[in-house]
Amino acid sequence: MQEIQELTDEQKLMIAIGRDEHVFKQFFLRNFVVLKDYAFSIVRDDLQAEDIASEVLWRTWNLGDRFIEVKSISAYLYRATKNSCLNQLRNKVIQYEPVSSHKDNLIDDLSPETLLLSNERMQEIEGAINQLSPKTKEAFLLVKDYQLTYKEAGESMGISPKTVDRHIQLALKKLYFLLKEKK
Incomplete structure (x- = not known):
């Protein structure tokens, strides 16, 4: 290999x-x-x-x-x-399952309404992430988008992994409440 x-x-x-x-x-x-x-x-x-x-x-x-x-x-x-x-x-x-078993659903899933709703939801998520404090946002993006470990994110940010963990907890809590309100 x-x-x-x-x-x-x-x-x-x-x-x-x-x-x-x-x-x-x-x-x-x-x-x-x-x-x-x-x-x-x-x-x-x-x-x-x-x-x-x-x-x-x-x-x-x-x-x-x-x-x-x-x-x-x-x-x-x-x-x-x-x-x-x-x-x-x-x-x-x-x-x-083979894609052929879903071919009728694929057309429905790609309807303009579905695409618009999914685009709107992505904008809501991005807006909610942008409302996080700068350090919390940075920790969240490093861990969730770039998939760094807490240790790697901490090294990148100059903070401990425990502090990264705390920022992630705060981010998830805030995002949950911000996105729950928009539903």
């Missing part, structure tokens, strides 16, 4: 600070198959595994200068991939 290829400090700087797309593309291509195979071992769906691997690598690019702070690229990528897989399974996004 192949393994994640670590980057040199120079390559990390070229991606994080220099935003060198060529270096990132090489990094992406070298590690995509490894992450896809790892994701497949969890979700057992080839297309979903490809999506997860691509998304994890794309989030890595979006870390920007915070990418420098990642100590172990392989540990970060494996953890992010595992978390993405588990989130997909938990949210029941992965369907184990």
Whole structure:
């Protein structure tokens, strides 16, 4: 089995600070198959595994200068991939039935009304996240969007993992009440 290829400090700087797309593309291509195979071992769906691997690598690019702070690229990528897989399974996004059995529902699910409602709900969620205090918002996004561990998020923010945990608790509580009001 192949393994994640670590980057040199120079390559990390070229991606994080220099935003060198060529270096990132090489990094992406070298590690995509490894992450896809790892994701497949969890979700057992080839297309979903490809999506997860691509998304994890794309989030890595979006870390920007915070990418420098990642100590172990392989540990970060494996953890992010595992978390993405588990989130997909938990949210029941992965369907184990053939798509053909859902083809009538797919057309209904993509109706303009459904798309509009889902877009409106996403705007409500984003608005609620924007109402969080800056530190709480940062902790929430690092943990939930970038799927960093509390320890990694704490290191990035210069605070303890316990403080990150407290920020996440506050964020979830506030988001729950803000979004509950809008229902």
